Amino acid sequence: MEKLILEAIENKQLIEFYYRNLLRIAEPHIYGVTNGIRQVLGYQTGGQSSNGRLPDWRRFDLNQMSRLAILAQTFPGRRPVPSGKHSSWDSRIAIVD
DSSP: OHHHHHHHHHHTEEEEEEETTEEEEEEEEEEEEETTEEEEEEEEEEEOOSSOOOSEEEEEEGGGEEEEEEEEEEOOSOOOOTTSSOOOOSEEEEEOO
16 A cells, blocks of 8 residues: 555545545655654545545554555645645654655
8 A cells, every 4th residue: 555655645546445435536745754653644535534624634544544555636736735834743754756
């Protein structure tokens, strides 16, 4: 799964996956580690959401993601963040250009 996330970030492609039993479609922007947990920061553009607000920024724990697939659809790259900065990371493995 890590290889697919890295490929999607490199090629700026949307990913589709299940998270907490809900289908998600997102732009993967950062793959990194926080508090020892590998996570993807994504801009969720489609699928389902437990709180109903889409599109929106979300962090997804890698160990809770399943059935990950890279979609043919691309996205232009970085998006402005409402706060002006992304939340903190222990380490960043990959980030979108």
